[in-house]
Amino acid sequence: MSEKPEMSEDPKPRRRQARGERRITQLLQAAANVFCANGYTAASTNAIAREAHVSPGTLYQYFPNKEAIAVELGERLMYEMREAHGQAFTPENLALPLPELLDAVVDPLIAFNCANPVFLALMHGSEVPGKIAEEHDALHASLIERVRLLIAHYLPDSPPADCVRVADMAFAVFKGGLHLVLAAPEGPERDATIAELKQVLLRYLDPVIGQGTLAAGTPAIAGGGVTTSRTP
Amino acid sequence: MSEKPEMSEDPKPRRRQARGERRITQLLQAAANVFCANGYTAASTNAIAREAHVSPGTLYQYFPNKEAIAVELGERLMYEMREAHGQAFTPENLALPLPELLDAVVDPLIAFNCANPVFLALMHGSEVPGKIAEEHDALHASLIERVRLLIAHYLPDSPPADCVRVADMAFAVFKGGLHLVLAAPEGPERDATIAELKQVLLRYLDPVIGQGTLAAGTPAIAGGGVTTSRTP
DNA sequence: AGGAAACGCGAGCGATCACTCGTGTTTGTC
DNA sequence: GACAAACACGAGTGATCGCTCGCGTTTCCT
Numbered sequence: 001m002s003e004k005p006e007m008s009e010d011p012k013p014r015r016r017q018a019r020g021e022r023r024i025t026q027l028l029q030a031a032a033n034v035f036c037a038n039g040y041t042a043a044s045t046n047a048i049a050r051e052a053h054v055s056p057g058t059l060y061q062y063f064p065n066k067e068a069i070a071v072e073l074g075e076r077l078m079y080e081m082r083e084a085h086g087q088a089f090t091p092e093n094l095a096l097p098l099p100e101l102l103d104a105v106v107d108p109l110i111a112f113n114c115a116n117p118v119f120l121a122l123m124h125g126s127e128v129p130g131k132i133a134e135e136h137d138a139l140h141a142s143l144i145e146r147v148r149l150l151i152a153h154y155l156p157d158s159p160p161a162d163c164v165r166v167a168d169m170a171f172a173v174f175k176g177g178l179h180l181v182l183a184a185p186e187g188p189e190r191d192a193t194i195a196e197l198k199q200v201l202l203r204y205l206d207p208v209i210g211q212g213t214l215a216a217g218t219p220a221i222a223g224g225g226v227t228t229s230r231t232p
Numbered sequence: 233m234s235e236k237p238e239m240s241e242d243p244k245p246r247r248r249q250a251r252g253e254r255r256i257t258q259l260l261q262a263a264a265n266v267f268c269a270n271g272y273t274a275a276s277t278n279a280i281a282r283e284a285h286v287s288p289g290t291l292y293q294y295f296p297n298k299e300a301i302a303v304e305l306g307e308r309l310m311y312e313m314r315e316a317h318g319q320a321f322t323p324e325n326l327a328l329p330l331p332e333l334l335d336a337v338v339d340p341l342i343a344f345n346c347a348n349p350v351f352l353a354l355m356h357g358s359e360v361p362g363k364i365a366e367e368h369d370a371l372h373a374s375l376i377e378r379v380r381l382l383i384a385h386y387l388p389d390s391p392p393a394d395c396v397r398v399a400d401m402a403f404a405v406f407k408g409g410l411h412l413v414l415a416a417p418e419g420p421e422r423d424a425t426i427a428e429l430k431q432v433l434l435r436y437l438d439p440v441i442g443q444g445t446l447a448a449g450t451p452a453i454a455g456g457g458v459t460t461s462r463t464p
Numbered sequence: 465a466g467g468a469a470a471c472g473c474g475a476g477c478g479a480t481c482a483c484t485c486g487t488g489t490t491t492g493t494c
Numbered sequence: 495g496a497c498a499a500a501c502a503c504g505a506g507t508g509a510t511c512g513c514t515c516g517c518g519t520t521t522c523c524t
Binding site for chain 2: 469471472473474
Binding site for chain 2: 039041042121125126127165166168169172173174175176177179180192193196197199200203204207
């Protein structure tokens with residue numbers, strides 16, 4: 001043993017050239033497009049290779065099988081996502097009023113999903129292989145945990161089961177609204193949908209938190225009175 | 233022309249015996265199980281036939297292709313669903329206070345989806361053929377329209393765009409919560425999740441409707457103070 | 465009874481897909 | 495320049511899937 005200087009990593013420490021790294025990102029980008037358009041199972045490896053303008057043989061030089069493509073893509077997306085929204089849950093945001101807190105948490109998540117629609121396509125389908133589902137469950141659990149901590153911070157005396165239920169429901173509501181946001185065309189209509197989603201979360205969580213401004217006329221972001229301007 | 237007395241129907245007026253009708257429902261039930269377990273694309277026709285304890289040839293005597301199985305299943309489910317919740321939107325329910333109105337609308341929908349989990353599996357997947365997607369869009373549009381009429385009834389002076397946005401958002405929130413309800417184990421936990429979902433919708437819609445009881449202590453159904461009982 | 469038609473079967477056909485392999489090309493190192 | 499290794503290719507392979515076809519069985523009608 002100890003024949004190679006690099007024996008600390010995987011059993012296959014394949015040396016990659018710069019060209020190879022470029023091919024990998026190129027293939028992952030192509031896979032993202034095909035997954036997004038047709039879903040995981042309907043996406044053929046030949047179609048991914050064609051989208052990347054390479055041969056099937058080249059694809060299989062960098063990925064052992066189709067699942068590995070989705071797993072690697074999922075891992076990179078999760079890394080980006082944790083990085084993008086990680087700062088949203090910093091402790092200093094706990095001091096913010098609820099509307100601003102919602103902005104800080106919701107906006108990065110929506111922006112990420114708008115920029116990477118393949119993420120939902122991979123995480124959401126019931127057709128994905130088990131490995132992706134595990135990744136998704138882990139990410140989901142970590143997000144829920146952050147929301148739960150946030151809620152528990154405002155309700156230290158509540159039973160943990162209640163906090164979990166509120167966190168789960170808030171996140172489920174967000175996911176439902178997220179689909180609506182992504183379905184809306186980019187522009188003012190999407191912005192209005194985002195504002196409406198924040199309204200839902202605000203009205204749901206405000207009585208729970210019980211300290212914010214229950215002002216019916218202080219919308220979160222742009223669009224005063226976006227929601228059904230009640231005529232007096 | 234006019235050779236057969238029955239030329240008013242389809243070009244293929246295949247006469248079915250009672251045995252055949254039984255086989256069809258049996259095959260559709262088997263298809264529902266397989267679709268629910270593996271999704272549409274991953275479900276093979278041979279697997280459906282095996283689940284129904286018939287041969288592939290028998291399956292294709294009643295359905296021209298795999299898509300037709302899903303379409304027929306979808307149509308029967310939609311018929312059941314419209315029948316089940318149709319009474320929820322009767323005009324007399326417009327007079328109900330918001331909590332009771334929510335019960336009348338939400339409960340039948342949740343009960344249907346709990347009894348027929350294959351419905352969401354078929355409607356929700358992005359892998360389904362175009363025919364199913366069209367059916368889903370039609371049902372979705374009709375449901376949204378009913379919600380929109382409900383909202384417009386309370387807000388006759390609001391811009392239509394606002395009513396549509398509120399109806400869309402309320403329905404999206406319901407769908408998100410529905411997944412959470414189905415993920416919860418049957419029993420008190422599921423009931424609590426249902427109550428929580430109604431809380432979300434109540435708090436969102438109550439200021440919109442602007443006439444209901446914004447009482448923080450009048451839960452919709454069972455479970456007084458289910459939500460994070462705030463200690464005074 | 466007896467004929468027609470619906471029912472039922474399962475081996476097999478063509479197409480497609482994930483994946484391989486033998487061969488040729490480019491890149492890094494001495 | 496020479497050698498090795500990474501890179502690139504694309505026709506081909508085995509497996510699977512949607513679906514067919516020929517033939518035997520059951521049911522209905524007269």
